[in-house]
Amino acid sequence: MRTVELPVTPPFAVAEALTILTVHALPGQDAVDAATGTVRRWLRLPDDTAVPIEVRLATDRIRLVQPVGRHEGDVQRLVRRWLDLDADPAAQLRAWGHDPLLGPLAEHRPGVRVVGYLDVFECAATTVLGQQVSVAAGRTFTTRLLDRCGQALPSGGRIFPTAPAVAAVPVDELRAALGVTGARARTLSSLAAAVAHGLVLDPDGDLTATRRELLALPGIGPWTLDLIAMRGLADRDAFPAGDLVVRRAMGVPDERAARTVAARWSPHRAAAAFQLWAHALAQRAGGSAAVAPDGTARSD
Structure with missing residues (x-):
């Protein structure tokens, strides 16, 4: 294993990032230690092998512990996108400084990042399973999907299933195994089948075409699409209106x-959404620095 320091423009809002990573962590795949700012998880590489990684978060630096090998650059690129390390908090403050709503929020809580996913299909499937339910319920459904279809690893852990693995499971079996409605199981199955048969979920691809294809799938509406765009496709101007x-x-x-x-x-609307979530949850918690989409308030 090799430790590298990934450049980041400070500040990096550690508490907010750790909160969202914690509430979406899947047992067996992810482990978050808020006390040390450490996140450990499994990552699927382009050659379909699974490797362990560890990130240590601080306000002015991100340290990555990764396997040595030919995919080191791929891992670092994915981690940068996952944690929104290319964001410029100062540029956001300049853009929002005179805004009566967002300016004070960003001044109070600078460096909030658009924390995404390392795997875009994982983001899309997780978002579908989180429709119209609480964050906790969505995590339960996603954990069941990991247990039912995920790849078992020699360490005893699991890594999120591929789209073909999910598409291979009959809809009725998905519904029963996950405990979701028939409609939700059909949406997940349709999404997996589309990806397995050529729908490309790539942040570097044609985002307009990807949005159009996703929206054509049954059960995927604007809210789901915007969350996938923000947290999976790295569209930093997406906004879940x-x-x-x-x-x-x-x-x-x-x-x-x-x-x-x-x-x-614009062009920082995704970061604006995370600032609004952070503000809403801090008010609800009496001032704590928590940030996570509130799954009881989702609509499609």
Whole structure:
């Protein structure tokens, strides 16, 4: 294993990142130690092998412990995207500084990142399973998917299943194994089949075409699409206007109004959404620095 330090423009909001990583961690694949700022998990490489990685978060640096080999550059690129390490908090503050809503939030909590996923299919499947339920329930369903279809590792852990592995399971078996509704099982199965048969979920691909293909799948609406775009496809200007918590934090009545207001935050709208979530949860918790999408307020 080799330790490298990944450049990051400070500050990096450690507490907020750790919170969202914790609430979505899957037993057997992810382990988050908030006390030390350490995250350990398994990562699938381009050659389909699974390797362990560890990241240690600090406000001014990110240390990555990774296997030595020809995929070192791939791992570092994926980790940078996963943790939004190329974000520039100062540029966001300049863009939002005079905004009456977002400016004070960013001044109070600088460096909030758009924490995503290392695997885009994992992001998409997890988002589908989190529709219309709490974060905890979505995590339960996703853990069951990991147990049912995930790749077993020699260490005893598991890594998130590939799309073909999920697509191979009949819908009725998925529904029973995961404990979800028939409609949710069909959406997950359709998504997996589409990816298995050529739908490319690539942050470096044609995001407009990818959005169009995803939206054509049954059970995938604007909220799901925006979350996948933000957290999986690294679209830093995506914005979940259909999210009720976001709209409440903005003080607007509907999705159309939310999109109108959010237009002034472009091209940093994804980071703006994470700032709004952070603010909403901090208010609910009496000032704690928690950030995570509120799964009881999702709509599609």
